[in-house]
Amino acid sequence: MTISGLGPHGERAAPAERIALTETDIAAAQEARFRVAIVLHTLSSDWAKQQIAGIMATFGDCATAVIEVVDCGFAPEAQIAALDRLRGEKPDAIISIPVANSAVAEAHRRVSKAGIRLLLLDNVPTGLLPGSDYVALVSADNFGLGMIAAAFLDPRLARGAAVGVLSYHAEFYATNEREIAFNKWMMTNRPDVTLHVRKFDNIQAAGSDALALVDGHRDLGGLFVVWDTPAMEAVKALRRAGHVLPVSTVDLGREAAIELASDGLLCGIGAQQPYLQGVAVAQTCVLALLAKQTPDWVALPGLAVSRDNVVESFQKIWRKQAPREVLVSAKLVTDHAGR
Known part of the structure; x- marks a missing residue:
């Protein structure tokens, strides 16, 4: 199925097949034993629960530990506080759904500046660029x-x-x-x-x-x-x-x-397809942590x-x-x- 839209910076979408993990990737991740935190807009929706399920299943196969899952309750101030606190935990990566654009931009930028890989779901804060401020955006079309x-x-x-x-x-x-x-x-x-x-x-x-x-x-x-x-x-x-x-x-x-x-x-x-989006962002995260090249935008078609x-x-x-x-x-x- 084709993707109709463009990414937040005019990118063409990469299909989920582009970030599939090989057995070698999985073995390398299992040996590295990465640590990842997840910061979501909400944990109460069916969509969020399925995304978490897809992320957890993929990280489980890769022996990647999820050290915390944060529910921001759609509040920018809660997300800013969570990101600033998690920087002190020094995870290898943080997966985030930014709950606003300009309000949470600097908090997300501080994550990358701290040397933590930042993966975004569904939204990119104002002014953040792939490759420098975040690894990739994963979303639906x-x-x-x-x-x-x-x-x-x-x-x-x-x-x-x-x-x-x-x-x-x-x-x-x-x-x-x-x-x-x-x-x-x-x-x-x-x-x-x-x-x-x-x-x-x-x-x-x-x-x-x-x-x-x-x-x-x-x-x-x-x-x-x-x-x-x-x-x-x-x-x-x-x-x-x-x-x-x-x-x-x-x-x-x-x-x-x-x-x-x-x-x-x-x-x-x-x-x-939130479960598959969860799988895709986790796979992208693992590849980035293994220092492999990843697309700027990965998108899955709607049904x-x-x-x-x-x-x-x-x-x-x-x-x-x-x-x-x-x-x-x-x-x-x-x-x-x-x-």
């Missing part, structure tokens, strides 16, 4: 994910409809790319559609922001939300208010999968998930059985509730 979400919403929109775009207020490469791609796809393929953008500050506010979009634009025919957790907050708020509105989003979390399978408000999802393929997509992405509610909606098992 976020531009492609935004295009997938737009294509799912398209057939649900009447001519001349308005569409709400609910995006993240913080500067964030991944969500910015999704929003840009969604808007570009609509402007190219549905020039009759009017876009109305509103930004939410935190996940809990996404529901009220979705209702504000509906109240402010009575001709709203659909909604795009930049990832699934705030999308589900929007879905719940719309349902409580009695609004029936098709919604598309990115990421196939448990709640989103159930909503999609049950033919609810979600009409389609552009899904990342188009509809009601028709949600069961197999869930299994592919999460590497486990789909929730029973999804299987019942797909008529693959019988619902015995109440019997």
